[in-house]
Amino acid sequence: MEIFLQQIINGLVQGSVYALVALGYTMVYGILGLINFAHGEVVMVGAMLALSALTAMLGWGVPPLLALPLSLILAILGCMALGYSIERVAYRPLRHAPRLAPLITAIGVSIVLQNLAMMIWGRQYHAFPQLIDNQSHLIGGAIINDIQIIIFVMALAIMASLMVVVHRTRLGRAMRAVAENQHAAQLMGVDINRVISVTFMLGSALAAVAGLMVSANYGLAHYYMGFLLGLKAFTAAVLGGIGNLRGAMLGGLLLGLIESLGAGYIGDMTGGFLGSNYQDVFAFFVLIAVLVFRPSGLLGERIAERA
Amino acid sequence: MTATTPLLQLSSIGKQFGGLSALSGVSLHIRRGEIYGLIGPNGAGKTTLFNVITGLYQASSGEFQFNGNSYQAGKPHVLAQAGIARTFQNIRLFANLTALENVMIGRHLRTRAGVFGALLRNRATRNEERAITRRATELLHYVGIDKPGQTLAKHLSYGEQRRLEIARALATEPLLLALDEPAAGMNATETESLKSLLQTIRTGGITVLLIEHDVKLIMGLCDRIAVLDYGKKIAEGVPEQVRKDAAVIAAYLGGGNE
Numbered sequence: 195m196e197i198f199l200q201q202i203i204n205g206l207v208q209g210s211v212y213a214l215v216a217l218g219y220t221m222v223y224g225i226l227g228l229i230n231f232a233h234g235e236v237v238m239v240g241a242m243l244a245l246s247a248l249t250a251m252l253g254w255g256v257p258p259l260l261a262l263p264l265s266l267i268l269a270i271l272g273c274m275a276l277g278y279s280i281e282r283v284a285y286r287p288l289r290h291a292p293r294l295a296p297l298i299t300a301i302g303v304s305i306v307l308q309n310l311a312m313m314i315w316g317r318q319y320h321a322f323p324q325l326i327d328n329q330s331h332l333i334g335g336a337i338i339n340d341i342q343i344i345i346f347v348m349a350l351a352i353m354a355s356l357m358v359v360v361h362r363t364r365l366g367r368a369m370r371a372v373a374e375n376q377h378a379a380q381l382m383g384v385d386i387n388r389v390i391s392v393t394f395m396l397g398s399a400l401a402a403v404a405g406l407m408v409s410a411n412y413g414l415a416h417y418y419m420g421f422l423l424g425l426k427a428f429t430a431a432v433l434g435g436i437g438n439l440r441g442a443m444l445g446g447l448l449l450g451l452i453e454s455l456g457a458g459y460i461g462d463m464t465g466g467f468l469g470s471n472y473q474d475v476f477a478f479f480v481l482i483a484v485l486v487f488r489p490s491g492l493l494g495e496r497i498a499e500r501a
Numbered sequence: 502m503t504a505t506t507p508l509l510q511l512s513s514i515g516k517q518f519g520g521l522s523a524l525s526g527v528s529l530h531i532r533r534g535e536i537y538g539l540i541g542p543n544g545a546g547k548t549t550l551f552n553v554i555t556g557l558y559q560a561s562s563g564e565f566q567f568n569g570n571s572y573q574a575g576k577p578h579v580l581a582q583a584g585i586a587r588t589f590q591n592i593r594l595f596a597n598l599t600a601l602e603n604v605m606i607g608r609h610l611r612t613r614a615g616v617f618g619a620l621l622r623n624r625a626t627r628n629e630e631r632a633i634t635r636r637a638t639e640l641l642h643y644v645g646i647d648k649p650g651q652t653l654a655k656h657l658s659y660g661e662q663r664r665l666e667i668a669r670a671l672a673t674e675p676l677l678l679a680l681d682e683p684a685a686g687m688n689a690t691e692t693e694s695l696k697s698l699l700q701t702i703r704t705g706g707i708t709v710l711l712i713e714h715d716v717k718l719i720m721g722l723c724d725r726i727a728v729l730d731y732g733k734k735i736a737e738g739v740p741e742q743v744r745k746d747a748a749v750i751a752a753y754l755g756g757g758n759e
Contacts, residue, residue: 364605364612364630367598371606374595380577381555381587383610383673 196335201458202451203333207342207411209450210349214404215427216434216442217356218397224373224437225393227293231300232280234424235307236273236398240405241415242315244269245322258325269402277398278391286387304421311417322413345407352403353443356396360439369393373437422474429481435494444492452476508533508568508677508708509554515562516549516732523549524732526563531677536699536709538723538740540716542752545729547712548590551681554710555587556580568676581610586675588666590682590712594654600665601650604637607672640668644698660691664698671702678702679710684718696722720744728752 215237222230247265252258284299330339360366371379372389380386408423409415426449434445457470484491507530516524524546531537539547552558554565556577564573567583575583586607595603612629641650644664648657657665663683670678680699684692696718703709713719719726720740728736728743730752736743743749 362630363626364609364633367602367606368609370598370602371595371609374597375593377557377577378589378593378595379606381557381581382606382669383578383581384606385578 197458198455199334199336201454203336203338203342205451205454206447207346207450208454209430209447210346211404211407211411211446212423212427212430212449213353213443213446214349214400214407215423216430216446217353217439218401219428219431220434220436220439220442221369221393221397223431224439225369225390226285226289228285228296229300229428229436230280230285230394230397231297231424231428232284232303232307233397233401234420234422234427235304235311236276236280236401236420237405237408237423237427238311238415238417238420239276239307240269240273240398240402241409241419242311242320242405242417243272244402244406245320245409245415246315248323248325252323258323262325266403266406269406270399273398273402273405274395277394277401281391281394286390304424308417308420315417317417319414319416320409322409322415341410345411348403349407352400356400357439359396365389365392426474426477429477429484432491433480433484435491438491438493441491441493448492449477449480452480506569507531507566509710510566511550511554511563512565513563514550514553514560514565516546516553516558517561522732524553524560527729527732527734528563529727529734529737531708531710533676533708534703534706535724536703536711536722538719538726539710539712539729540714540719540726541729544731545752546732547729548681549732550729551587551679551712554580554679555585578610581673581675584674584676585679586670586673586677587679588663588670588681588683590685592662592666594662594665594669596653596655598654599651600641600646600648600654600657601634601637603654603665604640604668604672605633607640607669608633608636610673637668637672640672641665643671644668645694660687663687663695667698667702671707675707677708677710681712682714683711684713684715692718 215233218233218236219230222228222233244265247268248261251261251265256264280303284303285296288296288299326340328340330337360369368379368384368389369392371382371384372386376386408419427446430445430449431442432445433449434441434443453473453476456476457473461467461470509531511527511529513526513528514524515522515526527550539550541547549558553560556575556579559574564571566572567580567585570583572580595606598606612633638650644667646657646661646664646668648661654662654665667678667680667683684695687695692715699709699711699722711719711723723740725738726740726743727734728746728749735748735752736746738746
């Protein structure tokens with residue numbers, strides 16, 4: 195029972211990070227019908243930026259509780275600029291090109307960002323400094339620490355605010371209108387280029403937060419961390435129904451749970467075969483299963499309605 | 502600008518699609534406050550002309566003046582800003598948004614709140630949002646939609662969807678309202694109430710440009726009419742004049758020596 199609860203806690207924390215990243219994939223897909231495969235690298239850049247800023251500030255003697263939010267803001271701004279530039283340079287010129295073209299530039303951007311990051315930050319793992327006295331709490335035999343609590347609560351708060359922005363504001367209305375029909379939205383005076391840029395910037399801001407969360411949770415960051423994380427978040431978005439915001443959140447949390455429960459139990463059930471070291475594989479079993487049995491995802495609309 | 506300058510003045514507008522000439526040398530002007538009809542057989546170029554005026558297509562030649570400014574290649578949101586609103590022949594609502602939200606989108610153009618307003622939800626933003634909601638609700642009543650504003654657009658009846666499109670266009674506070682076959686698929690009662698709605702809109706000071714196949718509606722409603730055939734304007738004038746025009750009769754009924 196303790197193990198079960200422990201895996202649930204781990205899964206929810208990890209899943210909330212997947213959810214934040216998955217939202218970035220799903221927002222862009224909802225508006226442009228494009229899978230932004232460079233999104234995982236934006237998470238990585240966010241983590242690296244935050245870590246560099248944090249290390250520098252701590253070196254200057256800035257108190258940790260001030261340095262943390264400052265570096266988070268810096269990472270968010272940096273990633274927003276990056277997201278804006280990616281769309282501007284790699285996707286906008288190809289907006290009316292066949293769908294394969296922007297998919298290929300997305301992969302290109304992803305490779306470029308990885309290699310740039312490798313040149314800037316090197317190939318080694320960077321340790322995340324111990325900032326707060328990370329206390330562990332015992333709940334029903336399972337352990338949850340302060341960082342995990344902060345990650346989970348912050349992720350939920352951010353998702354709730356995103357829902358408010360999308361469903362209750364002028365900007366969100368414009369985003370939904372562009373997603374439904376670009377021509378009609380333009381005729382209503384919506385500048386679609388602006389809406390698309392803002393969408394990329396919002397998604398990238400979420401990615402920056404997720405990047406900092408991941409590196410704080412694992413205590414590590416490196417130039418290659420965005421690849422696997424990005425693929426898993428993409429899986430989460432597909433699981434929930436890509437293009438659907440609630441789906442991305444649900445998919446993220448579910449995927450986190452599936453992974454951690456899988457890691458906790460499947461090894462025992464199969465006598466060591468597919469144990470916890472296969473954790474990463476479960477996500478992709480899920481991806482394959484969803485694509486085969488329910489390609490539109492859990493909350494996704496039928497494909498016919500999308501076209 | 503005086504009241505006598507035309508609201509919209511087209512000067513030899515041409516539009517080619519590859520080798521096909523969809524419009525050639527179309528010139529016409531629409532006066533402020535009139536209801537102007539555009540008719541012609543299928544494929545005459547009416548919708549193409551609409552798309553040029555609203556910026557969805559760029560004219561291949563010629564230019565047009567709207568409210569004193571010249572446009573050759575306008576962007577849709579710029580022309581919307583300038584005061585041209587339209588509806589589509591095949592309804593293009595935001596089907597998965599509510600009726601109210603569809604109209605609220607139309608207010609986008611005349612309101613300000615940006616990203617930061619949206620995130621901070623300050624007083625100005627909240628007031629603006631309230632004003633948008635109020636105006637959008639008024640417009641729904643104005644066009645005669647009685648269903649709750651929370652109804653999804655796709656769940657409205659066909660006639661209501663057409664009216665919703667008009668409400669959405671009116672929300673942009675246009676000077677010119679361009680309607681592409683608004684009566685298509687309507688029954689006689691619906692057409693009659695559409696007619697009185699358009700008259701009310703004109704009385705409210707908005708100029709109306711109308712593409713329509715329902716000749717009875719056009720003749721009974723429009724102050725002046727232009728007839729397009731094969732991308733050229735073949736006649737223009739008050740309804741009685743156009744009805745008797747030999748070229749128009751030939752275009753509609755065939756015959757002549759073409």
